[in-house]
Amino acid sequence: MKSASLRAVATIALSALVAASLILGLLPSYWIFLFTSAAIAGVVLQGIGIVAGRTGMISLCQMSFAGVGAWTVAWLSLHEVPGSLFLWILIGGAAAVPLGVAVGLPALRLRGINLAIVTLGFAAAFDDVLAATTFPGQTEFKFVTRPSLVESDEAYFAFCVAAFALVAIGLELMSRTRLGATWLAIRHSERATAAHGVSVPGGKLSAFALSAFVAGIGGGLLAGQLGTLVSDSFNLMQSLAVFVVATMVGARHAEGAAFGGILIVFVPELLRQFALPQDLGDILFAVGATQALSMGASTSETFRASLRRLRRRRAPSPAHIPAAPPIAAPLTSPCASSAAGARAPAVSIRGLTVRYGNVVALDQVDLIVPERAVTGLIGPNGAGKSTLIDAVTGFIRSYEGTLTMDGEPLDGLAAHQRARAGVRRTWQQTRIAPDLTVGAYVRLAAGRTVSQREIADILEWLDCPPHNELVAEIDIGTRRLLDIAGAVAARPRAIFLDEPAAGQSYEQSTRLAARIAELPDRFGTSVVLVEHDIDLVRRTCSTVTVLDFGRVIASGAPTAVLSDDAVVRAYLGAREEALAG
Amino acid sequence: MLTSALAGLAAGGTYALLGVCAVFTYRMVAVVNFTGAAIGAAGTFAMVLLNEQGVPLPAAVAMGIAFGALISALIGAVMARWFAGASAQTKAAVTVAILVGMIALGLRITGGQHPHRLPELFPGAAFSLAGVVITIAATVSILLAVAFTTGATLFLRHTRAGLQLRALSEHPMAAELTGIRTRLLTVLVWLVSGAASSLALMIVAPQRAPNFLSLSELIVPAFAAALLGFLRNFWLTVAGGIALGILEGVASNLVSLNQYRAGVPFLIILAILLWAQRGARWDEIR
Numbered sequence: 049m050k051s052a053s054l055r056a057v058a059t060i061a062l063s064a065l066v067a068a069s070l071i072l073g074l075l076p077s078y079w080i081f082l083f084t085s086a087a088i089a090g091v092v093l094q095g096i097g098i099v100a101g102r103t104g105m106i107s108l109c110q111m112s113f114a115g116v117g118a119w120t121v122a123w124l125s126l127h128e129v130p131g132s133l134f135l136w137i138l139i140g141g142a143a144a145v146p147l148g149v150a151v152g153l154p155a156l157r158l159r160g161i162n163l164a165i166v167t168l169g170f171a172a173a174f175d176d177v178l179a180a181t182t183f184p185g186q187t188e189f190k191f192v193t194r195p196s197l198v199e200s201d202e203a204y205f206a207f208c209v210a211a212f213a214l215v216a217i218g219l220e221l222m223s224r225t226r227l228g229a230t231w232l233a234i235r236h237s238e239r240a241t242a243a244h245g246v247s248v249p250g251g252k253l254s255a256f257a258l259s260a261f262v263a264g265i266g267g268g269l270l271a272g273q274l275g276t277l278v279s280d281s282f283n284l285m286q287s288l289a290v291f292v293v294a295t296m297v298g299a300r301h302a303e304g305a306a307f308g309g310i311l312i313v314f315v316p317e318l319l320r321q322f323a324l325p326q327d328l329g330d331i332l333f334a335v336g337a338t339q340a341l342s343m344g345a346s347t348s349e350t351f352r353a354s355l356r357r358l359r360r361r362r363a364p365s366p367a368h369i370p371a372a373p374p375i376a377a378p379l380t381s382p383c384a385s386s387a388a389g390a391r392a393p394a395v396s397i398r399g400l401t402v403r404y405g406n407v408v409a410l411d412q413v414d415l416i417v418p419e420r421a422v423t424g425l426i427g428p429n430g431a432g433k434s435t436l437i438d439a440v441t442g443f444i445r446s447y448e449g450t451l452t453m454d455g456e457p458l459d460g461l462a463a464h465q466r467a468r469a470g471v472r473r474t475w476q477q478t479r480i481a482p483d484l485t486v487g488a489y490v491r492l493a494a495g496r497t498v499s500q501r502e503i504a505d506i507l508e509w510l511d512c513p514p515h516n517e518l519v520a521e522i523d524i525g526t527r528r529l530l531d532i533a534g535a536v537a538a539r540p541r542a543i544f545l546d547e548p549a550a551g552q553s554y555e556q557s558t559r560l561a562a563r564i565a566e567l568p569d570r571f572g573t574s575v576v577l578v579e580h581d582i583d584l585v586r587r588t589c590s591t592v593t594v595l596d597f598g599r600v601i602a603s604g605a606p607t608a609v610l611s612d613d614a615v616v617r618a619y620l621g622a623r624e625e626a627l628a629g
Numbered sequence: 630m631l632t633s634a635l636a637g638l639a640a641g642g643t644y645a646l647l648g649v650c651a652v653f654t655y656r657m658v659a660v661v662n663f664t665g666a667a668i669g670a671a672g673t674f675a676m677v678l679l680n681e682q683g684v685p686l687p688a689a690v691a692m693g694i695a696f697g698a699l700i701s702a703l704i705g706a707v708m709a710r711w712f713a714g715a716s717a718q719t720k721a722a723v724t725v726a727i728l729v730g731m732i733a734l735g736l737r738i739t740g741g742q743h744p745h746r747l748p749e750l751f752p753g754a755a756f757s758l759a760g761v762v763i764t765i766a767a768t769v770s771i772l773l774a775v776a777f778t779t780g781a782t783l784f785l786r787h788t789r790a791g792l793q794l795r796a797l798s799e800h801p802m803a804a805e806l807t808g809i810r811t812r813l814l815t816v817l818v819w820l821v822s823g824a825a826s827s828l829a830l831m832i833v834a835p836q837r838a839p840n841f842l843s844l845s846e847l848i849v850p851a852f853a854a855a856l857l858g859f860l861r862n863f864w865l866t867v868a869g870g871i872a873l874g875i876l877e878g879v880a881s882n883l884v885s886l887n888q889y890r891a892g893v894p895f896l897i898i899l900a901i902l903l904w905a906q907r908g909a910r911w912d913e914i915r
Contacts, residue, residue: 100722104718105718106718106721106722108725154898154899154902154903160717160718161661161718161721162902164663164718164721164725165661165852165856165898166895166898166899166902168663168848168849168852169853169894169898172846172849172894172895173892173894173895173896175846176892177892284846285729285732288725288728288729288732289729291722291725292725292726292729295722295726325737327734327736327737328733330729330730330732330733331730331733331734333726333729334726334727334728334729334731334733335730337722337723337726337729338707338711338723338727341712341715341719341722341726342711342712342723
């Protein structure tokens, strides 16, 4: 285990231990009962944190999942199934998973908003089922039996805090895996995630299933706490309320979920103590959530941001900007290195036509991307360059023509399958999820096991910040380099770079040119470079293709193409007139 | 069978109208509005409370509709002020938050202790069809749904404000840059859909459990209807809402299914989504 994750795990375990001991040592039993409820609510909130906080979807049926967990535990207890409460709770969580999958599956490939509607529909339908059935043992007044180890309320409280901490630790460790990075990436940009070769529906489904599991555990814990259950604990309104609280506190972080659990239990309790109507609490949560959404930051996110600032102020980091390493050697003209025409094609595009309604964005475009070479793709704005990348990488559903890589057809493959097959891309606007660290991003983009050493090498080679830096804290220009770092870490057959030098200074773009020119030999990849910086194109490309209004107007060696009359006209307008004038 | 199917018509008309309101707000201001039915419930209870205070019914209805429209416009103003540039997910989450606040407030004001009598706006039978009596309420609610849809379609197509609204829905930022008063238009969209939702709920409320929460939950069948119209098509939504009502009527007739009646919209939602995802779709901007 790496030291960073070790520290995070220790922090959670220690905080839980200290909080539990303080509460047990100082507070009377009524308060301990309330804090038990808070810990359980915290578990359910962490479940929402996976779907809503990390993956950016809306789930409005978490208490229904909790209800399934609770029902299962009550049933297992009534039938005295061996294994005691500890096992029953796990089974309860597992029982919620298939339901979560069934609810989530239909909406995963559609716009996220559909999932919100499905989950609301499910919560409403579940209300009806609850109204029509009773919890096992309810009519016979049989309570859920606790094992002797957690028989007392104090012990059960400790057990619930431990469960909360275990879920938090599990999620913390998970957030450091590729799956955890996938969730955050999906929340930021589904397209960019698919471009890393990650199945977006798969990522969403795993988040949804795990969140149902955690909610089911929460329900099971509740069954053990109360012994007997009422359906009102799991109705639609409760599901909506926990979603709102989760939004307000930011339940994807453990401290947010803990705070939210405390709010859910103690706000109504305080209102009761002051003889105020308890439903004021929901109004308070509604206002809090709206406020958090308008700020774009929940309680826990604000808390973490200020913690970071504080830490930074205390220990001013040494001058962080790395000195620009000198460019190794003056660039040889890439054309001179070898005759590009002789190379085998890595990707070939034949007769590619893309229409948006009546507009023909690409018209019968042919482009051969030779192996281990940099091919330039230039043209004025709106010429169809980005459309070509979208079509090749699988982000346009209907096009005509054939796309092959190493002779194998790409047509019919989804975007993430094309990325896995070896066609990678970057975006005109960088789309890296800001919540990721640099290292986690490269690992996510690589899609294979990469050693720490290799990541460090790539990052250093491209002048990127170290692996533990948070993407949110690096500037946009550097993020563009990180885009390239991610793409090359995947060792693809071909990389489509969409204006990598946009927003870069002259020095940066000079350095970038050197790096791009080295990509084929260093990583064994072909590069298609879409760029407006003609200087960069001239420095790096062995062949250049020019698009104008969706058609290829010139193709060949850079010097010849760039002085071609048609090309100059496309870029600068009619030359003759300028001369005549 | 036919009797129970046609008995679902009144509910179907309401679902259709609420569904059209949902599509209207989604298309015009890109908000999936979870508060739609709650706004209607607010208007309905305003009407009921005023009526109990001795305000004559027609006046109470007018004031109730105005109240629903006002609440809706207020929510619209919040949306326009703070969430104009936010993603669809964020906007939907905001309406969920507001919904929770509204339900809490609504239950508090209308109270669970003493039940309210919800007056029937359109009592009596309109005509009979194949021996089954069709109520005026059912007829009116369906006619309203059709009228609202026709009105909205004509308005969007043939008026200047309609043109501006379409511009707003296509590209809010560009619309604002051409000098369209986007905030005003946004609030107007909310105002209109709030008024329509209020009227829809006033008609259906007497047949439902007369409390604020259960009326607010009518948003579920409304969304099911809207999904049948793929959140785009008004007429499909109207048809979907009516079909949903009829299906619910049939389900309530089958004793074995009756208690799970409200599961019908959920199953419909699932079926439509399964059908709709034949091809993956990317979230527009991301």
